Amino acid sequence: MSEKKVEIVPCHPDHLPVVWPIVEPWLVKALTYGPDLYGPEDIKERIAEKLFVLWIAILDGEIIGFCIVSVVKYPRATVGDVHWTGGAQHKGRLWLGEMFEVLKSWARNSGCTKLGGGGRRGWIEKFGFKEHGVMFEMEL
DSSP states (O other): OOOOOOEEEEOOGGGHHHHHHHHHHHHHHHHTTSOSOOOHHHHHHHHHTTSSEEEEEEETTEEEEEEEEEEEEOSSOEEEEEEEEEESTTOHHHHHHHHHHHHHHHHHHTTOSEEEEOOOTHHHHHHTOOOOOOOOOOOO
């Protein structure tokens, strides 16, 4: 019996009314791991404006994970920036590897020379990222 394949697809902004209620609780959790710069509605607005892209992982017709990305142009590189990732508890092993493969292809096709962002240290070896420091935050 073959293992079921996960689908990784971008969510068109027109589909946000259906997809957002599923993704938003996972996003709210992901937002607790970084600086307080965006709220869920800010992110939803940027997806609707096509400034961010919401990618979803689907297995058996069910959304089990997401990544929110954008293209950021710097003077010396264009980066596919992975902002937030999350999903159903204990299901990351089913979709994260495929998600990063799709995001690498999307980034290349979008003119990016790098794929980057923040995440768990375990992703460094598992998915082929290089560590270039850590992120810090201080309230002033």
